[in-house]
Amino acid sequence: MLQARDSYIAGRPWGICDRCGFKYRHDTLRKEWSGALVCSADYDPPPRDMYPPRLTVEGAPIPDARPDPTVVPFGFIIDEYGLPITDENLAGIEDAP
Numbered sequence: 259m260l261q262a263r264d265s266y267i268a269g270r271p272w273g274i275c276d277r278c279g280f281k282y283r284h285d286t287l288r289k290e291w292s293g294a295l296v297c298s299a300d301y302d303p304p305p306r307d308m309y310p311p312r313l314t315v316e317g318a319p320i321p322d323a324r325p326d327p328t329v330v331p332f333g334f335i336i337d338e339y340g341l342p343i344t345d346e347n348l349a350g351i352e353d354a355p
């Protein structure tokens with residue numbers, strides 16, 4: 259006499275575990291990283307070395323970057339308002355009495 263767990267169920271075929279060889283429902287078997295179809299007890303998660311960490315490129319330009327408006331480039335002289343003094347401004351200062 260067939261037991262209920264060994265009986266035929268439409269749409270749920272049997273499958274054989276590639277590792278232990280026991281019979282399970284095919285939809286309960288899992289495909290491993292190695293390609294083997296195994297039961298949940300024999301499932302071996304993929305080794306961590308298979309998925310190395312994602313590395314980013316150092317020194318890559320930032321898209322749509324803007325210069326910091328509060329930073330005055332080196333070598334510039336700024337006035338009391340924090341604005342860089344250009345040659346045009348210097349010419350005006352020198353001409354002033």
Ligand SMILES: [Zn+2]
Nearest residue numbers: 275278297300
């Ligand atoms: Zn198994």
